[in-house]
Amino acid sequence: MNLGSLCRRIAMALFVAACAAGPVVAFAVDDPSEMLPDPKQEARAEAIGAQLRCLVCQNESIEDSSAGLARDLRKVVREHVASGESNRQVIDWMVARYGNFIRLSPPVTAATLLLWGMPVLALLIGLAAAFLVFRRRPQVAPLSDAERVRLDELTRGS
Amino acid sequence: MSDELASRPSADERRAVTRRRLMMGLPLAGAGVCGIAFWKMLAGMQSGSFNPHDINAPVTGRPVPVFTLADQTPGTGFSAEDLRALSKPVLINFFASWCIPCIAEMQALLSLQKRLPIWGVAYKDKPENAAGLLKHAGNPYARIGSDREGRVAIDWGVSGVPESFLIAPGGTIVWHSAAGLDGDEVMAGLDNVLKRIGA
Numbered sequence: 001m002n003l004g005s006l007c008r009r010i011a012m013a014l015f016v017a018a019c020a021a022g023p024v025v026a027f028a029v030d031d032p033s034e035m036l037p038d039p040k041q042e043a044r045a046e047a048i049g050a051q052l053r054c055l056v057c058q059n060e061s062i063e064d065s066s067a068g069l070a071r072d073l074r075k076v077v078r079e080h081v082a083s084g085e086s087n088r089q090v091i092d093w094m095v096a097r098y099g100n101f102i103r104l105s106p107p108v109t110a111a112t113l114l115l116w117g118m119p120v121l122a123l124l125i126g127l128a129a130a131f132l133v134f135r136r137r138p139q140v141a142p143l144s145d146a147e148r149v150r151l152d153e154l155t156r157g158s
Numbered sequence: 159m160s161d162e163l164a165s166r167p168s169a170d171e172r173r174a175v176t177r178r179r180l181m182m183g184l185p186l187a188g189a190g191v192c193g194i195a196f197w198k199m200l201a202g203m204q205s206g207s208f209n210p211h212d213i214n215a216p217v218t219g220r221p222v223p224v225f226t227l228a229d230q231t232p233g234t235g236f237s238a239e240d241l242r243a244l245s246k247p248v249l250i251n252f253f254a255s256w257c258i259p260c261i262a263e264m265q266a267l268l269s270l271q272k273r274l275p276i277w278g279v280a281y282k283d284k285p286e287n288a289a290g291l292l293k294h295a296g297n298p299y300a301r302i303g304s305d306r307e308g309r310v311a312i313d314w315g316v317s318g319v320p321e322s323f324l325i326a327p328g329g330t331i332v333w334h335s336a337a338g339l340d341g342d343e344v345m346a347g348l349d350n351v352l353k354r355i356g357a
Contacts, residue, residue: 055317069318072307072312076312097216097217097313098315099216
């Protein structure tokens with residue numbers, strides 16, 4: 001094996017390793033000291049934070065954002081998790097202060113019914129349209145004797 | 159006679175034409191409705207009556223959260239009890255010296271404090287910096303508390319300074335603005351609420 005191919009192999013291995021590690025690196029808090037010492041609790045806090053909208057960036061979760069408010073909210077989430085609260089309780093605490101807007105996945109309410117029902121609704125509309133189109137397809141008259149003879153000739157020819 | 163019969167469209171043909179027209183009209187009607195909706199939305203965004211980025215603070219209509227704020231020079235801090243004990247409305251204004259829109263609204267606050275008392279909260283600010291701003295730009299606040307860690311602001315549902323809350327006598331939050339108080343629409347909203355609660 002020459003040196004060039006060895007270099008290429010090493011570069012490839014590094015690239016694969018970087019790709020594998022990428023999401024982990026991107027999904028991390030700014031400062032390791034923010035993290036809870038208990039890995040189980042930290043994982044729960046991260047899962048809760050991933051469902052909460054950063055109110056500054058608005059399209060990022062507080063786990064992904066490096067805004068000051070997001071950092072404060074991460075800290076609050078970790079305090080609540082460490083004190084033994086359930087995921088539900090932590091999210092309710094946030095909703096009481098910032099409204100449902102803070103939830104990246106909105107709850108089913110009268111206002112979001114159309115949003116949540118759309119996949120089922122679209123499927124039903126599609127099925128209904130398909131049913132109507134296929135039912136209206138014109139009936140094809142059976143071949144006459146002359147046509148059948150002609151068809152036989154043509155297919156025999158091939 | 160037979161010619162006349164042939165030229166007249168049959169019921170089936172007429173139905174087909176109606177259906178074709180409907181199929182052509184429906185997308186046009188749909189596009190029209192969408193167009194009107196977009197136009198209304200954009201007009202609302204321009205006039206300020208609709209803001210997609212506005213975070214509707216759910217604290218409006220609720221009693222003030224429990225909190226205590228330390229003194230911020232040149233004022234004295236305050237707590238939820240102080241707000242509950244009020245017999246006149248007061249405006250709570252979260253500000254910071256590092257926040258440009260806050261500095262921009264100071265002039266409006268200075269003229270507003272002639273109508274109703276404004277209590278300030280220095281949000282995540284070094285006390286000396288907040289004091290420096292008020293010395294430089296003028297101090298519109300009757301009382302000033304310091305929220306160094308920004309934790310009190312979270313209980314109020316503050317997402318970014320400046321933010322203001324109108325507190326009715328008895329300590330109920332009756333109005334909220336996530337925008338600076340130097341805009342005409344915002345001031346009109348505040349005027350309406352002040353009239354409603356009789357102040």
